[in-house]
Amino acid sequence: MKSASDRWSRVFIVSVSPRVHEGEWHIKRTVGERVNVTADIIVDGHDQLCAGLYVTRLGGATEEIRMTPTHNDEYTGSFVTQTPGLYTYHVRAWIDRYGSWQQQYGRRFHADMPEAELKIELLDGAALLKEYAVNAHLDARDQLLAFAKRYTGGDIQAPLEEESLQLALANDPQKGAVQSATLTVEVDRKLAAFAAWYEFFPRSSANAAGMHGTFDDAALHLGRIRDLGFDIVYLPPIHPIGTTFRKGKDNHPKANPNEPGSPWAIGSPDGGHTSVHKELGGLPAFDRFVKKAGKLGLEVALDIAFQCSPDHPWVKEHPEWFRKRADNSIRYAENPPKKYQDVYPLNFECADWRALWEELKNVFEFWIKRGIRVFRVDNPHTKPLAFWTWCLGRLRTKHPDLIFLAEAFTRPKIMYTLAKLGFNNSYTYFTWRNTKEEITEYLRELTSTNVAEYFRPSFWPNTPDILHEYLVSGGRPAHIIRYVLAATLSPVYGVYGPPYEHILAEKHPDREEYANNEKYEIRTWNWNDPNSLQSLFQAMNRIRKNNAALQELRNLQFLNIQNPLMLAYWKNSGTNSIICIVSLDPFQVQEGELHLPLEALNLPQAAPFQMLDLLGGERYIWQGGTHSIRVDPHIMPAKIFQVLRRVRTEADFDYFV
């Protein structure tokens, strides 16, 4: 459009949204979700425009959706995604020449223009219809020409008939049409956007204390995890563990002979990334575990950590895949003065990088063949972004149902770029956002900016690597608070289950992580502790499944509650509305005045409505926008209200989650 070439158009597509970086990356959506597309389209003067949205499922046919003008030169159209995979969409726009003529004609007609004048104008309309008829199919052609004939015959009423407009719209040759850049949407299955993850170490699942659990032991816990309402069972690496420089208790540089080592020190003479640790029962036990999970409706997520112990088979078979020092020894991981002699990083830039990259992709393919569809990727930010773009792109094209969670607790721009290039879920800074201001600001960034188009947060109150001081000092109420926040603020959340549910939050003296860390030793859990948070897990996951509002990310809106230690927010989806009130103080009773913007929430101004606390079970009849809320952290530091817009009759009162 920048030079007076033979092709130029009066129509100008200023921008199309949603998009990420002018279409360089995909936006993310889930199956069955409506994608609302808005285009800003302008033309000089006062002509009317037509715009179409063209959607193609990769390899499929193109669907055309007519866009509707809203206001301020915006046109909207939408489509519903059907299956996982990549869709492309673009916008096309052209001048509605007949429509513009017809509108002008109507104004002339109603302004009582002399009939002779109108008859002259009619000839222009006839000429347009004849032009439109040229490539119209037979029926339409005849109808268009019939109208044209009435116009040339001087029938000044004819153009006022709605039918001419519809005919012309359907047969417009779209002269001078322009097209936007092609944008893409990566469509995931629902589990990528709404899921509860449960992490545990299978080796700690034996009945007898200190014994190394197997996958068959671990499988006995699957029913319990399913009953707690989780969707995904996530396992730390399951591969053979190296012995060279094996780490002892709490990352001690030397392990005693009986210590099991860290599962992230991957590889031994028994095998590497496509083997299962012998003490876990090997591949057959793993297969049984996955099968049982499947029967229970649970998915198994594997932890893929692309690093090797010095005993990994690749070290011998492909020494060229590692960095060497000048003395020809392999370079271990290091952050001087810290040394990680039990871990050899891979050299993604080695001369043989093509073979290495293929082999790493094959690791995923291996587990995909064994039924795994969900992967938690360890430290993706220490591997080239170009590798992930390539690897995830290839895998997703072949298996559109894959879900990758990026474990990248790194700087924001790297975190976001990993999401753009293909990770479906991402760990976040949630763990370090504990005050009202921190949470509000961070959630606004994640839910109300363009970030929400491509970055799907997964909120974890704890992990084997991170135990925040808030949990350490706040005890049970703090655990409830952070769990409720994670599960209601973000539709995807996870918990490193055993220590969390038993509120065993003893901190390592030097590091922001658990003491007696399960990464380096086998732990034994009292699975039947009546004081555990298991019933909270169960209630929360049930509430999430029953309330569509909690299954979306971009619907979050913070509400005004007059207490800096209390948080209030609203989520709505269709007719389902949830208001969460969470006290951030794990120690003292807090009280705050909540101000509901009744009109914005579609709540009655002058009639009562019902608030049902799905956690506590109480019902309240409210009227008006101001309410005082009191929360005792030692009873329950949070309220999850379902809003019932009218006070129901007695018969409705059996409704309960």
Add this chain to the structure above:
Amino acid sequence: MKSASDRWSRVFIVSVSPRVHEGEWHIKRTVGERVNVTADIIVDGHDQLCAGLYVTRLGGATEEIRMTPTHNDEYTGSFVTQTPGLYTYHVRAWIDRYGSWQQQYGRRFHADMPEAELKIELLDGAALLKEYAVNAHLDARDQLLAFAKRYTGGDIQAPLEEESLQLALANDPQKGAVQSATLTVEVDRKLAAFAAWYEFFPRSSANAAGMHGTFDDAALHLGRIRDLGFDIVYLPPIHPIGTTFRKGKDNHPKANPNEPGSPWAIGSPDGGHTSVHKELGGLPAFDRFVKKAGKLGLEVALDIAFQCSPDHPWVKEHPEWFRKRADNSIRYAENPPKKYQDVYPLNFECADWRALWEELKNVFEFWIKRGIRVFRVDNPHTKPLAFWTWCLGRLRTKHPDLIFLAEAFTRPKIMYTLAKLGFNNSYTYFTWRNTKEEITEYLRELTSTNVAEYFRPSFWPNTPDILHEYLVSGGRPAHIIRYVLAATLSPVYGVYGPPYEHILAEKHPDREEYANNEKYEIRTWNWNDPNSLQSLFQAMNRIRKNNAALQELRNLQFLNIQNPLMLAYWKNSGTNSIICIVSLDPFQVQEGELHLPLEALNLPQAAPFQMLDLLGGERYIWQGGTHSIRVDPHIMPAKIFQVLRRVRTEADFDYFV
């Protein structure tokens, strides 16, 4: 980067700013202005990056500016524009391999790594320096190799010398460097970003009432306009005016024989867009006018309205350039039921469009040859955007000192797109933004969003087409308020002078414009009215020229003043700080408490500072952030404070604007 081709890099340029739509359009700057470029650049792992900013003046050499990391993976660099015209810039980034090695080495060294180990690491550093030496120029090569030799010789202190780092930085072969898209900046001369325009009708400049003034009469007013401090004299169209369907007083459909017609009905048998109206003295008088203006340091802006009266020579010479009706008559402008029979629009889509477009461009070229460099373009939004892109692009390439002001009071996206495609200045909605909320919101959009990168507002409190009710009812105080707002909020502003300075704000009964509109008749002004606003114009233009803060757009910051009818804002440039307080109430005295964020404004917390009201001439000694301000609209509804950061000594007190 999206496939594992042979070329991939670990470095990733996430984004570069400033830019407009990923570089589709130019950003705008002025000569001598510093362009600050920020790039978000990431790499996996912990390697250090180098980034360079490469700037090319069209047709000139490329300058490299080393970028500096700031925080959060951002790198900044800047350049100062030298001459008007188009500059391109892009960012290039690569891994600082030697720097990364050296940093790691330093940490090893200071962590007391055994000497034998350090000597192994030294060999890696030596290998890098030898690689860098290959393409280094002779001197540097020798120095690099000398360092390498010391490393291979086991000199463990050598890498700690700063010199090795500087040498390596300067000779880095930049392996795996990546490059951003090329962005562009259109550099204008200063007048495009800071100018005061004065509009008047030369035909109303005769001494005797009712007489048709000539350019020689008009030239007598140039000295006065210069003395008032204006930079640009803007004239409505100066071409022969058609007689067919000529409009009479106040747009009456029929003119009396003695009525002069509207200058926008361009063209008569005397000529068209490249002729000067006979009664104005023709081309020779115009040339004398332009010459005199030039001598006085004033520029003349012409109004280019691409439309024709039925008497325009093109109608006969190029009937194919106009739209025809079916009866072969030329279609006049129309907005049914309204008819504009005195105006024929041009058909930019006609078969002969190339010749038409060339001819229109030649209109500009004609006046450029006669010394005109500033054009106000009438209704550009009714002509194809593609035409302007082409026409302004060609003209600007040849004459980088041209300034085009878009008179497009149209919908926001068209207005903004006209600025993107090349208009240097734009009329705005300022006239219709009168309340505190309206002004604050609109100015935030114009000054603090990406709009400010390409859209340069020109604020006009009035035009021959628009007389806002606020001026009609508010009288003299309203005129002062709107003038001060225009001249201080926007560095480019203009005023349709004569009726404004004489506060003749009689409104047409049906339309938002002046009664006895000068567009249709010759007016006579009392140029020596002692009650006029001429002294305000003079003071304001002097204040603007003396205070750099008022010459910038993006430095605007609103301040908190506790009165909904009072506006307070701050502008700063270098050491020059201006605080404006404007009452928006033209009727009553207003008082408000001003809260200055002292730290943000770099004002002392616990020491007095001086406020000098440049309009009223009073001085105040202030201390602290809270001050009560009282404004009487019948004395002066605005205060323009220059902030003097310390209370000066007696000797400084002769400072006055």
